[in-house]
């Protein structure tokens with residue numbers, strides 16, 4: 001189980017404060033997110049038609065999401081025709097049950113798994129561990145956090161919060177190896193151990209980046225070769241795919257393959273792209289080139305409800321590149337664990353309340369300064385700030401009057417009403433300005449008044465001008 005399982009989406013404020021007090025974490029986050037942002041910017045320069053590509057990707061995704069049932073049926077039909085066995089999972093429990101039963105039926109006790117956010121979302125490892133068959137994570141970053149008993153803190157770089165020194169200490173502690181913070185030594189150690197797991201595995205579990213409706217093909221992107229091994233070496237492959245990952249045509253992949261790696265890691269292309277169209281059906285001369293069984297678990301878990309919500313639907317256009325996390329000043333400062341959910345950062349702030357319900361995650365849409373950096377970098381142009389505002393509105397409207405977002409909204413509404421009352425009359429305005437100047441001279445006021453206190457606890461309040469503009473204007477600008 002995660003060592004951070006006590007964290008919750010609604011605990012964001014306290015968790016963020018705790019993260020800000022961890023200097024090692026904040027420095028590591030800043031360094032790595034800056035590096036990814038630089039690499040992304042350099043990679044973009046090689047694509048003159050970047051904006052057109054974004055528009056194309058957005059159009060494909062929005063078109064598909066508006067006809068999701070049609071494309072899913074087409075995908076499932078084509079996949080079945082290729083020999084894959086398709087399962088529909090309404091929620092996390094159903095998906096875990098399906099994978100667990102497959103392991104049982106195949107007497108699979110040695111499971112390997114490649115990185116997949118969908119399986120993180122449904123807490124598959126914990127469910128399988130409870131049945132005595134926890135899979136071994138084979139992506140290096142995922143393996144590190146599995147050893148550490150933590151949750152990923154980034155959707156494509158799960159161990160982004162860990163320094164080399166911390167990873168070395170973890171390896172010494174869990175694997176009993178000699179200390180070294182040399183990346184090549186650490187990677188060699190991991191490779192040695194993971195190879196053994198691949199050789200022995202009865203079942204491989206992966207996620208899916210895109211599912212092509214036209215051909216029933218799934219695409220898995222990665223850089224380490226571990227997903228290729230997970231999906232081809234064991235005799236059974238189980239792929240868990242969120243239903244929003246479907247795209248209509250094989251040719252659409254070209255658009256996404258140009259956008260996703262550049263946005264995520266600044267690569268022109270990931271090192272491996274595994275296109276899987278059905279299992280190895282024993283064609284003479286081609287036998288042994290893949291798993292004998294391919295199971296596709298199509299996961300809803302709240303997605304169908306988002307798809308029918310026309311305002312929020314574009315949340316599902318996300319291709320999980322992670323660019324919005326790297327660009328977000330909040331994520332850069334507090335890291336992923338502060339969000340208390342599997343999906344952190346800007347995309348997590350809109351996705352988590354919709355997947356888990358506003359009653360559990362109403363704090364997350366407020367965990368943003370609405371600066372818009374996420375929207376600027378998103379390869380599918382998701383308007384995250386507008387969606388955050390919509391969720392804030394829903395949080396306030398749907399909350400009990402005493403709940404935190406509702407109280408905050410009521411306070412804001414009162415503040416604006418008071419402001420409007422003061423500025424509508426010159427006399428009242430002068431009085432308010434005189435009071436503000438008096439308060440400015442008394443630092444205690446700033447520290448005692450509740451709204452001022454909250455503001456001044458982490459920021460320097462701007463000083464008011466000694467003389468009001470009106471006075472100078474009256475004196476002829478002196």
Ligand code: SF4
Nearest residue numbers: 318319321322324378
């Ligand atoms: S919302 Fe956009 S930028 Fe963020 S992870 Fe998804 S696709 Fe990438």
